[in-house]
Each structure stands twice: as structure tokens, then as C-alpha cells.
Amino acid sequence: MALLIALLMIVGAFGTEWSVKYNQQKICALKGSTVFMNGTFTHPKRLTVKETFWTIDPVPGVEPTDLSKDPDYSGSVKFFTDKQKHFSLKLSDVMKKDEHQFCFRIKTNEENIRWTGIPGVQLRVTELLVEAPEKVTDGQTADLTCKTTCSLIDPTFIWYKNGRPLTTKTINNNQLHLQTVSSEDAGSYSCAVEGSQHLRSTAHSLRVRYPPKNVSVSISPSGEIVEGISVTLTCSSDANPPEKIYTWFKRSASIGEGKTYSIPNIRSEDSGEYTCQSLNDLGERRSTALQINVLYPPKSVSVYISPSGEIVEGSSVTLTCSSDGNPPVKIYTWFKVSTPVGEGKTYNIPNIRSFAGRQHHRLIRYRIA
Incomplete structure (x- = not known):
């Protein structure tokens, strides 16, 4: 209590000569980045500064702890002070646990005369998060947003797809706009801030729903088809959601269903054009014709x-x-x-x-x- 009264008396006597000014009092930083806190200070001329350091969340009446001596910070903080009374703090690899009020502390040649710059610098730590629809349908539009829990200063956002920078898409501030989505837009998206590209967001997987495409028919065995052998036709296509029904046609007549169609003992009358049709919840598409020419x-x-x-x-x-x-x-x-x-x-x-x-x-x- 006596110390508090002494401090109050000092403030009253020398308040106009004491000052601690921070360049920024609110800082939003990316998790894993390095943060600098800077400022200037003044003190009564009759006093001599014996020690300066940084502390966090000072409590009235309790002597603050030197941050460099805190086991949680000893390896990640560095202090700088020059003769022109400029000071700075370098804090490396910031984490969520570092969300505190950082204050500059001054000790003078008189034991009971000390000064703490309150309020200090409030640090908030954020990670980048991609917000986007889980799935979008072919032909629609989609917006992906790179979100933070606090406001970074003038960030320039960079977008990545499957680990590679995107340069051909529309980027508006923190938003990536996909116009007329197609299956080629499916992939893993992440974002970063220019200058801190190594601190990317967690990847977000964008799924694109589309009707069957690239429908084709293959035949086994390949090569010449001789009467009497067994032949299997296989239908292949690309679709999301996956194909539900495959239908087989000989010319225009439906002859069966399933991903494969077998002719166990092929005859000359089996010669002709074969196609398959692939269907899912979004539509259907038929393959180009496969011509079977049976030799006999x-x-x-x-x-x-x-x-x-x-x-x-x-x-x-x-x-x-x-x-x-x-x-x-x-x-x-x-x-x-x-x-x-x-x-x-x-x-x-x-x-x-x-x-x-x-x-x-x-x-x-x-x-x-």
C-alpha cells in the first residue's frame, strides 16, 4: 500500500515529464510470425534510467516480471533501447498463448520511482481459415474467403490450389471468386498473406458435383475378335457423385445394365455398334460408339x-x-x-x-x- 501511495505521489509530481508512447497499441499477428512492438519514452531529467524491460499484464501493486526472465519467453523475446529513448520488443514465433497486454517498464536510480507504460500493446494472434462451401454444383459460382479473428494491417492475400499459387482467378481482398464452376475447380485450397507465405491456412477441400463426362467403352481382349471367344465391354466415366446406373445399347436397342457387359461366346451376329450410358443424380451421358467386327x-x-x-x-x-x-x-x-x-x-x-x-x-x- 505504501508503494502504491508513493507511486501516486510520483505520478502527481512528475506526470507531465513521464511518457511512454507506443507506435501501435493493438497488433493482430499471424500465428508463427514475428512481431515488433516499438515506441518512445521520456522521464524527469533529475532521474537516471537504470533498467528497462518489457512485461505482460501488469497488476497494480505487484512488481512486474521481466519478460526476458520468464521461462515461457526467455528464448523468444529480445529488447532494444537506444540513447534517443526509442525502445522495441521482438517476439518470435507468436502463439495463441501470447495474447497479452505488453508494457514497457522503466526503473530509475531512485528505488521507489519506476514507471510502466499503461495501457500497453494489446496483442492478438490469429490463424488463417478458408471458409467455403463443402460442395458446389457444376455451373454455379463459389466464393472462398480467407478469414482471420482479428484485423491484419493492409494484408495482400495469396491463394493456392493443390499447393500452387492461383494467378488466373478473381481475387477481391480476402475473397477468391470462382465464376461458372466446373469439375476442374475441385481441389485443395489454402490462403496466405504476402510476406508470410510460409504461414498458410489449413487446406480446404472443395468438391464439385457434376454429371457424367468422358464416357467411353473399352473391350477385352483387344485386337481382332474371333468368333467363339468370350468378350467383355467395360464402361468408364467421370462423375460426382459417382455413377448410379450404366445402361448398354447395341445401336439404339437397350441390351443390359452394369459397368461391364459380357458376350461369352461371340458370334457373327454380335457384330455392330455398342455404346454405354452413364447416369448419376445430376444427369446422364452416352459414350461414343465402339464397333465390334467379329471374324469367322x-x-x-x-x-x-x-x-x-x-x-x-x-x-x-x-x-x-x-x-x-x-x-x-x-x-x-x-x-x-x-x-x-x-x-x-x-x-x-x-x-x-x-x-x-x-x-x-x-x-x-x-x-x-
Whole structure:
């Protein structure tokens, strides 16, 4: 109590000569940054300054503690005072626990005459936080905001997507504006303040909902498709939310559902155009057509004679071979009994004789390219 009365008497006697002026009395700092507190002071000329230091949250009637001797601050604070009575405090790697009132303390050559600059500098510590919708639908707009719990001084905000700076988007103060959102805008967004790029916000994941796109059909096995093998078609697409229904079409006819469509024993009649349609809650899209061309050896082989009906000795006769094959039949070989007699799709007998009528011309071999 005696000390308090003495201090009050000193204030009354020398109040016009004592002053502690801080350059800023409110500071908002980013967590992890370095903060400087500066100011100037004066004191009565008859007194000599013996010691200066910084303290936090001074309590009336209680001798303040030198911050540099506080175990919580000894490694993170540095004091500076010059002959022109300028003073400063450097506080490194500020944390939320550092939200205090920092005051400059002066001790003089007279034991009971001391001075504390009250009110001091109020420090608030903030982290950057990205505020944005959790998900947005393709075609809409979206605004992402870089928020703080206190007001930084003239900050210039920088935005990152998936760790890389964004330079092609509209940035207005602390807001990132996404106009006509597409699936390409999905990703992890964070923000920082210019000069403290290493102190980025926690990343925010932006999800974009969109209907199916990039719908395609693949076939297994790839390469030539030979009649009799098993074939599987697979539908692939990109969608968010994921695809719910896949529908398969052969030309315009629906033939099945599911991500895959199997043809266990493929036949020539299975040749044609196949597409799949992918559907989710936002829409549907069909793939481009996949053409299946089934290869098979000659079948349905038959021989036709012209003219038909009775064959008169001395007339001209043409035999024609007909068959179905894929790829088309390249070589036809004609046999009389077991003896080859010619090649080509047709075989002509220009002046038929009676012995020829008693023979049977038949096609017994094909070669396919």
C-alpha cells in the first residue's frame, strides 16, 4: 500500500515529464510470425534510467516480471533501447498463448520511482481459415474467403490450389471468386498473406458435383475378335457423385445394365455398334460408339449352276460358289472329284460333254486372306 501511495505521489509530481508512447497499441499477428512492438519514452531529467524491460499484464501493486526472465519467453523475446529513448520488443514465433497486454517498464536510480507504460500493446494472434462451401454444383459460382479473428494491417492475400499459387482467378481482398464452376475447380485450397507465405491456412477441400463426362467403352481382349471367344465391354466415366446406373445399347436397342457387359461366346451376329450410358443424380451421358467386327471362317457354303434345269450336251455351264466369311473369302478352289480344276468364285464349262454330266463338281477347299 505504501508503494502504491508513493507511486501516486510520483505520478502527481512528475506526470507531465513521464511518457511512454507506443507506435501501435493493438497488433493482430499471424500465428508463427514475428512481431515488433516499438515506441518512445521520456522521464524527469533529475532521474537516471537504470533498467528497462518489457512485461505482460501488469497488476497494480505487484512488481512486474521481466519478460526476458520468464521461462515461457526467455528464448523468444529480445529488447532494444537506444540513447534517443526509442525502445522495441521482438517476439518470435507468436502463439495463441501470447495474447497479452505488453508494457514497457522503466526503473530509475531512485528505488521507489519506476514507471510502466499503461495501457500497453494489446496483442492478438490469429490463424488463417478458408471458409467455403463443402460442395458446389457444376455451373454455379463459389466464393472462398480467407478469414482471420482479428484485423491484419493492409494484408495482400495469396491463394493456392493443390499447393500452387492461383494467378488466373478473381481475387477481391480476402475473397477468391470462382465464376461458372466446373469439375476442374475441385481441389485443395489454402490462403496466405504476402510476406508470410510460409504461414498458410489449413487446406480446404472443395468438391464439385457434376454429371457424367468422358464416357467411353473399352473391350477385352483387344485386337481382332474371333468368333467363339468370350468378350467383355467395360464402361468408364467421370462423375460426382459417382455413377448410379450404366445402361448398354447395341445401336439404339437397350441390351443390359452394369459397368461391364459380357458376350461369352461371340458370334457373327454380335457384330455392330455398342455404346454405354452413364447416369448419376445430376444427369446422364452416352459414350461414343465402339464397333465390334467379329471374324469367322467361311460358312453357309453352296454351289449354284447356270443355267438351271436340264443341261444339254454342248451348252455352256457356269458354276458359282457362294459363302459367308469375315474377312471375305479371298481364294476359291474348284475340284472335280478330288482333282483341282480351277480357281475363282465361278467355274465355266464352255462345251459340256455327256461324261461331264455324270461327274459331280464340288467345292471342297477355301483359303481366307
